Amino acid sequence: MPTGTGNPGDMPDRTENTGPRTEPPEVVANAIDDVSDKAKEVVDRASESLKQTSASAAMQVQQAQKAMVERANEVKARAASQLFQAAETLRSEVRTGQGQPVQQAEALAANLEQLGRYLEAHSFDQIESDVRHTIQRNPWQSVGIAVAVGWILSRIFGPRRR
DSSP: OOOOSSOTTTSOOOOOOOSOOOOOHHHHHHHHHHHHHHHHHHHHHHHHHHHHHHHHHHHHHHHHHHHHHHHHHHHHHHHHHHHHHHHHHHHHHOBOTTSOBOHHHHHHHHHHHHHHHHHHHOOHHHHHHHHHHHHHHOHHHHHHHHHHHHHHHHHHHSOOOO
């Protein structure tokens, strides 16, 4: 029986492997396939989630566009109605000393009604086309009008000076 004196013949022969553990190539290939499959699943789930989010966002944008168009049409209809009311008010309130309608007020009322009918009868696309055509026919007049409107708006909304 061995006595453990440190002599090579006294101890059983044990070989210790302190280097990296090597797996058979088949096990490594299976592990790589498993990791690859899991990565594909994650990518597929992320892709599907992105598609759903994109579809949801597109639907929300369409709903918002529809709501904006409806709101714009409501505002246009209200503007037309107010133009008709302004024309009626002009006709009923602006009179000469003898109770006769003032010719300029009547002409302005007719123009207001014409503008109200135009708003009722035309879509925003038609209005835009008409405005573009008018600007192209009369560019300097359009610039003058834009300057005048800008000046008026600056007086209304500009800083108050004391």
